[in-house]
Amino acid sequence: MDTVESTIKPGIPAGAFAIENDRQAIISCQQGNKQAFGFLVKKYMQRAYYTALGLVGSHENAVDLSQDAFIRAFRAIKKFDAEKNFFTWYYRILRNLCFNFLRDRARHARSFSEVGEITINSMPDESQNTAVMVERNELQQKVWDALAKLKKHDREIIILKDIQDFSYKEIAEILDCPIGTVMSRLYNARKALKAKLERFYA
Amino acid sequence: MSHGNTDQDRFKILLMGAVDNELNADERKEFERLLADNPAFKKEYQEYVKLKEATKNMKFKNPPAELWDSYWLNVYNRIERGLGWILLSIGCIILLTFAGYHFFRVIVFEANLPLIIKISIFSVIAGLAVLLVSIVRERIFIYKSDPYKEIKR
Numbered sequence: 001m002d003t004v005e006s007t008i009k010p011g012i013p014a015g016a017f018a019i020e021n022d023r024q025a026i027i028s029c030q031q032g033n034k035q036a037f038g039f040l041v042k043k044y045m046q047r048a049y050y051t052a053l054g055l056v057g058s059h060e061n062a063v064d065l066s067q068d069a070f071i072r073a074f075r076a077i078k079k080f081d082a083e084k085n086f087f088t089w090y091y092r093i094l095r096n097l098c099f100n101f102l103r104d105r106a107r108h109a110r111s112f113s114e115v116g117e118i119t120i121n122s123m124p125d126e127s128q129n130t131a132v133m134v135e136r137n138e139l140q141q142k143v144w145d146a147l148a149k150l151k152k153h154d155r156e157i158i159i160l161k162d163i164q165d166f167s168y169k170e171i172a173e174i175l176d177c178p179i180g181t182v183m184s185r186l187y188n189a190r191k192a193l194k195a196k197l198e199r200f201y202a
Numbered sequence: 203m204s205h206g207n208t209d210q211d212r213f214k215i216l217l218m219g220a221v222d223n224e225l226n227a228d229e230r231k232e233f234e235r236l237l238a239d240n241p242a243f244k245k246e247y248q249e250y251v252k253l254k255e256a257t258k259n260m261k262f263k264n265p266p267a268e269l270w271d272s273y274w275l276n277v278y279n280r281i282e283r284g285l286g287w288i289l290l291s292i293g294c295i296i297l298l299t300f301a302g303y304h305f306f307r308v309i310v311f312e313a314n315l316p317l318i319i320k321i322s323i324f325s326v327i328a329g330l331a332v333l334l335v336s337i338v339r340e341r342i343f344i345y346k347s348d349p350y351k352e353i354k355r
Contacts, residue, residue: 037278038278041274041277042273045270045274049265049269053262063269063273067273070277071277071281071284074277075281075284140260143257158257161222162257163258163260167224168222183215183218186218186222187217187218190218190254194253197256
């Protein structure tokens with residue numbers, strides 16, 4: 001049987017640097033190699049952080065929750081099928097943690113926008129003058145505020161599509177639903193967002 | 203169902219695909235035909251394109267670069283500490299159970315110990331247990347209801 005150990009060069013410990021893909025890393029983790037998990041963490045940490053940031057709205061919590069999700073993924077990795085997509089599985093752990101966090105926060109009457117830091121960052125565009133950029137920043141601020149007021153599932157699907165730039169197929173896999181459901185959920189979420197930005201469309 | 207409603211339903215499905223550029227050639231043609239037949243659809247489509255542009259250009263502020271340098275190390279340390287806590291907890295539970303059992307036996311079966319002393323020892327233990335549970339419960343309640351817990355002190 002082709003094990004990870006057999007693919008690792010002699011003399012090199014089965015650490016993260018010797019791993020070449022997710023499958024190898026997962027199998028190595030399942031064989032008890034904690035360092036191999038570093039390959040997966042380093043590969044997905046930015047995506048995980050930004051996803052959590054979009055869902056919970058603050059830097060500190062995004063770091064904490066995304067790391068927590070990695071720890072839970074590590075503890076459960078023996079049950080995970082190495083042939084499947086790691087991030088999709090990890091994402092489900094992360095979203096559960098984020099939604100639980102939001103539920104607890106809501107219980108204490110604190111809204112997303114109250115705690116959420118304004119974390120948007122417009123990309124500099126030299127072809128535009130300052131006034132245009134200021135206007136665009138204001139618009140982005142309004143969009144962020146409106147996004148923050150959406151229901152968590154609506155916000156989630158917009159973040160997955162427009163900010164994380166996942167395809168419909170990937171979102172369907174992540175949310176474990178058909179592509180048609182992704183499209184209709186996206187339609188409802190964007191409709192709600194559009195309603196909150198009425199003046200923008202006037 | 204009327205023809206108008208059918209078009210409307212079909213339009214909603216194709217609209218998102220068009221905005222996100224995920225339609226195949228046939229769907230694209232069908233969508234363009236719907237747009238050509240109904241000016242209201244065209245207006246709605248343009249609104250969603252505008253919305254998509256606004257959300258797509260929104261990028262989160264980058265965190266400090268050091269975050270990425272220490273990210274894996276933090277996860278690794280937390281994994282290791284978690285394992286340490288589990289082992290420590292298991293060891294403590296076994297030792298405390300063992301000690302408690304022997305302590306209980308000594309007190310109950312020690313014939314030379316006056317009854318009043320036995321009652322006093324049980325009273326102290328029970329009192330400590332009640333106080334401990336009460337303090338832990340209060341701490342948990344304060345932690346859960348503290349509106350400033352996310353603010354660094």
